[in-house]
Amino acid sequence: MLASFDWLRAFVPHGRTAQELHDLLSTHVATVDAMAALRQDLAPIVVARVVEATKHPESNHLSITKVDAGTGTLLDVVCGAPNVTAGVLYPFAPTGTTMPNGLKIEKRKIRGQTSNGMLCSARELGLGDDHDGILALDLDVPVGTPFLAAMPVGDVQLDIDVLPNRPDLLSQHGLAREVSALTGVALRRPPELDGLATVPTECVAAARGEVAGVTLRIEDRADAPRFAAAVIRGVTVGPSPAWLVERLASVGARSINNVVDVTNYFLHAFGQPMHAYDRATLSGDTLLVRRARGAETLVTLDGATRQLTPDMLVIADAAHPVGIAGVMGGRDTEVTAQTTEIVLEVASFDPGLVRRTRRALGLSTDASHRFERGTDPAGPAELVALAAALIASVSGGAVQGTPAQIGEPVGRRPSVPVRASRVARLLGDRLERSQIADLLAPIGFVCEALDDDTLRVTPPSWRHDVHRDVDLIEEVARLRGYGALPDTLTPFRPGTVPDHPLHVTGRRVRDRLVARGMMEVRPLPFVAGDDATYVRVANPLAEDEPHLRMSLLETLASRVEYNLARMQGDVRLFEIGSAFARDGDGVAEALQVGCVLMGRRRPAHFTEADPPVFDEWDAKRLAQELAQLAYPATSVECRPAEHPILWHIAVDGQVVGAVRRVALDAPVWAAPCFGVELRLGMLPVAPIAPPGTHAHAVSVGPAPRRAPVRFRPLPTMPAAEFDLAFLVPEATEAAAVETVLRRAAGELLERIELFDEFRGKGVPAGYRSLAWRLTFRHPARTLNEKELAGRRQKLIATVDQELGVAARTA
Secondary structure (H helix, E strand, O other): OEEHHHHHHHOOOOOOOOOHHHHHHHHOOOOOEEEEEEOOHHHEEEEEEEEEEOOOOOOOEEEEEEEOOOOOEEEEEEEEEOOOOOOOEEEEEOOOOOOOOOEEOOOOOOOEEOOEEEEEEEEOOOOOOOOOOOEOOOOOOOOOHHHHHHHOOEEEEEOOOOOOOOOHHHOOOOOOOOOHHHHHOOOOOHHHHOOOOOOOEEEEEOOEEOOEEEEEEOHHHHHHHHEEEEEEEEOOOOOOOOOHHHHHOOOOOOOOOOHHHHHHHHHHHOOOHHHHHHHHOOOOHHHEEEEEEOOOOEEOOOOOOEOOOOOOOOEEEEEEEEEEEOOEEHHHHHOOOOOOOOEEEEEEOOHHHHHHHHHHHHHOOHHHHHHHHOOOHHHHHHHHHHHHHHHHHHOOOOOEEEEEEEOOOOOOOOOOEEEEEHHHHHHHHOHHHHHHHHHHHHHHHEEEEOOOEEEEOOOHHHHHOOHHHHHHHHHHHHHHHHHOOOOOOOOOOOOOOOOOOHHHHHHHHHHHHOOOOOOOOOOEEEEEOOOOEEEOOOOOOOOOOOOEEHHHHHHHHHHHHHHHHOOOOOEEEEEEEOOOEEEEEEEEEEEEEEEEEEEEEEOOOOOOOOOOOOHHHHHHHHHHHHHHHHHOOOOOEEEEEEEEEEEEEEOOOEEEEEEEEOOOOOOOOOOOOEEEEEEEEEEEEEEOOOOOOOOOOOOOOOOOOOOOOOOOOOOOOOOOEEEEEEEEOOOHHHHHHHHHHHHEEEOEEEEEEEEEEEEEOOOOEEEEOOOOOOOOEOOOOOOOHHHHHHHHHHHHHHHHHHOOEEEOOO
16 A cells, blocks of 8 residues: 555644654554655755856856855856855756756856756756746755755655555545544645535435436445445546646556546545546446346456456446446446546445455456455445545536435444453553543544443444454554553463363472472483383484383483583472373373482571481472372372382372382482372373383373374365255154264265254155255265265165155255
8 A cells, every 4th residue: 555645744734754654654553664755856956055156257147156065176057047146055956967857967068158067946856837046945954965855845655564454544544544543633634625615415225316317226235335426517538737646646646637537536545446437428327236147248448358247246337337346447438538528436345246356357456455345335425526526626527416325324333342441451551441432532433431441432434344342452552552561471361262171280280399499391202212112203303212201200310310410419300291101002191290309408508518318208298299289189198119119199099100219320429319200191092003002101000091093184185065855754863864874975974964954835744854965075086976976876765765764856
């Protein structure tokens, strides 16, 4: 979306620079991808000072001047302007400059005197029509300063990344509305629209209407909710005034003629596409919005012949289509130099229909870009009279009768309640109800207080993207500024789905261990084992550790040895992770917590030079605490066991963990190491290959058997489906029919679903019509029609044979 700095300033006369506006829009509205000055043809021009001015000896109207252009050398310049004065700053074009009118400045002799450049007038710079004298500059800048840096001349073009959910920003007016809200400067009409004489559009809630003898009609109001038109008579089609040409050029559009330029002006200014027809070319003085019929064709404005289909929406006269609705007009009814009477059409169309039509035709236009995202439903009635008045103004015509709109009236959008407490919860910062209203009201939202905490907010007609309170809260956040949000993290839930019980248990255990001063580690779960006992990884990271661990203490022991090798003998580590074991033809994965304790219980202090070290009783106490934490409201028991296991940990009689002495490759000075391992819960069993069996590791005890989870590759072939309906007696259950269908359908059946039940006309008494949708898919090829027809007949025959249930034929 291209925006013009000057055009935005015409809507909102703020005092900010182009860079400040760029930053404001990027921070609060939409990202500005690029910014470019449009008068780059003035880039070579610099500010220079005339140091000396004398009369030319060979001419009464020429002067010889010495000019300081910041080069360090005074330049001789011959000037023909009567107002050149020594000591004054002027724009200066050095030798080699190409002027806006194409003139190249060269060093040459004028009446015997050499001239090295040119002092410029406003007309020569394209800044006005004054050619009587050079342009004196009242500036306080050094000589040699680029003219564009010293003078705010020329427009600046902003390239704004407007997202699909904000079509209201696809216009200068929409962007200006945001700038007005952010700056506090009132929004107004641009000066070129002031003083236009308009009358209110006559709106008729019907599918038919008339304006100045032209019949308007909508065939289906779902396709075109609103359709407006105005008639302008006595127009003279010709070049547009300079201001209109400049407005269009500032957003990258070219001038065509004064009538078409006005329609393009309103497209870019207000985001409302409109189209002008030559009334003399309209058959039957009729404009009709309808679907295309039969094999109709249309030659569009780009000269291409378009084949139309019945699912495309067109604008037609009494005989044939004259435009593709929302996309492009037809060539046969375009405005030409011979046109004297205009029918101006402004409408709103179904966005999905415009998008499908545009895609089918492979034709994208500025109009379709806006229509398929959603235009303001209030736009046609509000803008048709204003656009007609502007066409009359620039073409010398007159508006005939009263502009009219037919179709659906514009209703209020559904209101959305928003609570200040919820705003505070989502943004992390408390805003009063009145502050929320103050932020939303300037961009068109109507806010009504329901209670001390709640506002009822009605979105304006142009905001199609606001449906829920979070949409409004996003508006509050961006208008207030994301920089104003607090940077402190507060507890929150990103969704409403509760955490898995194993996750909750693991978090509870982790918090307790951290509070006990233990440090969490997360080693990789790979160990050096044997294929008979351990589960081997198909593609191991390292060949010396190709197996999955059976106990967390295996990998924790390696972490302890790592510390001992660096002379660190006081170790308190834990991990919450998975241990693996063979389970029939699958892999049993258990979520476990493992802890290792060795060395001093607390750091040495001058009051206690030799603190006690951890022993097995410390480990036993920790195991009991963790078991009670992981399995609340249960009975925890520690059962003595044989070396190296010291105790089994049982919960309600079932062994879930153990306390053991951990064997290490340790130096002689190292204290004993004790380990605790506890199963928190089982995860789904996964299959392995080749299959094998092995008992669970003694450290975690027996685990309940779970059915293995089977995985299969994602399908690459397309699915085929058909529906079957049966007349089923009331005494026969639908499940019985579905069981027969599943069995008879075979292995290619992917899905079956009951989607319809019907009683009434055409269904005998005591019966009901039940319909199933069956989806088949072959893993290696596409199913053909003959195969599907055969399966269909087989299913019908099988259900009839086994249950006496007949297929429904009508």
